[in-house]
Amino acid sequence: MRFSGFRVLKEALTGHHGWKPLWRNPEPQPAYDVVIVGGGGGGLSTAYHLAKVFQGKRIAVLEKGWLGSGNIGRNTTIIRSNYLLPGNEPFYEFSMKLWENMEQEFNFNAMVSQRGILNLIHTDGQRDAYRRRGNAMLLAGADAELLDREGVRAMYPWLNFDNARFPIKGGLLQRRAGTARHDGVVWGYARGADLLGVDIIQNCEVTGFRIENGKVLGVETTRGYIGAKKVGVAVAGSSSRVMQMAGMRLPIESHVLQAFVSEGLKPVVDGVITFGAGHFYVSQSDKGGLVFGGDIDGYNSYAQRGNLPVIEEVAEGGLALMPAIGRARLLRVWGGIMDMSMDGSPIIDRTPVDGLYFNGGWCYGGFKATPASGYCFAHLLATDRPHETATAYRLDRFERGYVIDEKGMGAQPNLH
Amino acid sequence: MLIPHPLLGPRDAQEFTYLGDASLLNRPDGMAEGALDAFNRHVYLRDNPAGVHRELWFHEQGDRSWLVVTRNTLTHEILGAELARDVALAQKGGAK
The missing domain is CATH 3.30.9.10 (D-Amino Acid Oxidase, subunit A, domain 2)
Incomplete structure (x- = not known):
């Protein structure tokens, strides 16, 4: 279903009976190529870009509640790219450019x-x-x-x-x-991903990862086991709780x-x-x-x-x-x-577990990053290489001493 | 939030500043084997539990003591507070 001025006029004249739900509500398949954990802005943007830009097939987004029930529905809707450091500013400017074309691209206001x-x-x-x-x-x-x-x-x-x-x-x-309508962003990406064949599965909480010989095989969920060649986690706010199920402690x-x-x-x-x-x-x-x-x-x-x-x-x-x-x-x-x-900047990277990818650490700046966060995470999932604007967002940068600390506060998260 | 200070009784959390997980008391030995890895875990990695959390609060606008506060991060309920000094000494094997 595409939106247009003509369509709005037609529905107005015929009692608005022609509008359909914006996305399907499918049952989970036994296995997918890519499972994305988290149906917020980051997860849906990832699924959309993975299907659209990188032609990914058999993609599912798993959401424990309803779409956009986390931070994408709880922010102050500001979009901007006014960062200082070279690890950050090109990424946020890439995001800003995606914002500028987003509505035309996914045909949603x-x-x-x-x-x-x-x-x-x-x-x-x-x-x-x-x-x-x-x-x-x-x-x-x-x-x-x-x-x-x-x-x-x-x-x-x-x-x-x-x-x-x-x-x-x-x-x-x-x-x-400027600003954007936060729910509109969720709905636009969800509908766009659904039209491209992505299964969006709500009320499906991930309860564990199945990992053998250091490789992820799938996820255990409240709706049964779902196999996956690759699993991308985009659950900012709950990152530590989810990644702990894969045996990881995070710098968060x-x-x-x-x-x-x-x-x-x-x-x-x-x-x-x-x-x-x-x-x-x-x-x-x-x-x-x-x-x-x-x-x-x-x-x-x-x-x-x-x-x-x-x-x-x-x-x-x-x-x-x-x-x-x-x-x-x-x-x-x-x-x-x-x-x-720990440095006020996000993480988009592989993890020590083969096939498990992580996107998180957005601090209180995740909303503006929604388009690029998904684009770059999709790039990583599809190609196993970071997008050129996201090369600094490594998980091991703290250990190696390559922190991206805009405010110069050190490893004190409540000061960033 | 009211923090039950072991010496001063209940005090407003606004009088305190927050540092983080109480594991920060256990500074690794810089001379030991694997010190680099130990310091990475100490400085950067956190359990970040959803539930009971032991954490360091500094009574900056009070008696300037460090406390280990036990608090539930899901409800903000404060379950107890001890002097960080006592906790650190107990961890080193008894008060000396």
Whole structure:
């Protein structure tokens, strides 16, 4: 089923009886060429690209709950490629380019909106750091502009420019960044993969791996054993729990990150603003709610909910930046579980077990990576070689001393 | 979250900073055989359990003691707290 303006018109005139479910609900086959564990953004994007770009056959995605019930449904929908390090920036810019063409490619409205992201600058030192970052972005083919104070004022005149502690001195702007409809991304990839013959099997939890002589043969699931030549795990948030079943310990801690949405307001924030110094970032959804967040709670958690002190801290950051929102009421708060890696960067690599591949460690930056994460993981699964933009995301980089530490925090996951 | 400090009684978790898994107390011997591998496991690899977790918290805005807190990562329920010093000494084979 393809979507088009003509189709929408036809259905509108005939009582909307012609719409069908977007994907099948097949029974699992006894064996597949590739089994992907995890039906979130990463897993579905992997399956889609594996089937479409690399012509993979007999592919299954196993999801323990319903599609998109994990972090792809619990984020703040920001897409951007404003990284600094050479191991990261080409990958995120590749992802940004995939975002730009995604809707045409999979014929689904993911509401990709390139409304721009502005990182605020408060000191001379920060301006130098952001100038360097902007140059790194330009070198990788991304776009970046350094704004002075008046440039920021022209965009957002109602910000608090003269905060005593963090006066606004300028900003780094990436105009091609923006937001996307997170559920639309899930549904688009799921439908695209299903149309290409991928079996998407929901309510099917992996309970173990069958490994013999160092080679994976298949997965045990709540719906029986499923054989596989290759198994790709993309379950960020639960990576340690799943990979532990294959006897592996990972350079990852699971942490809870909270996000917030206010009641619907008239349009006021037309882009994304980050106030790093105040641990606050904000955008406005098309429904009018301010969508915002801050830092992770900071302790290991699998609870998918956080505690009140962080809510207070984020609200303080928001009020310091935008005093005008003082009367706005908070509508919802939710938490997602992040794979916080030891250097703040992700992992897309083979594992010591033959035929078992791992994609995880996305920290709180996984949503923007969804297209490239899947593309590069599919590349690895299909060719056994990393994609050229993902060569640095090795599992053994910590041991070898090749960490990709954007913030320079060391092996302390709650500080990344 | 309230942390039951063994000396001070229940204290708000906000007074503490979090370090991580209590296994960080067991620093490997840098002179031993296989020290490189031992340090890789010590510095970078974690059990990261979903359930009961023993972890290090520093009472930064209190008496500046290090605690080993036992906490459930699925519910955030805190099951107990000990002085990290006592735990470390017990691991080295009794208080000296």
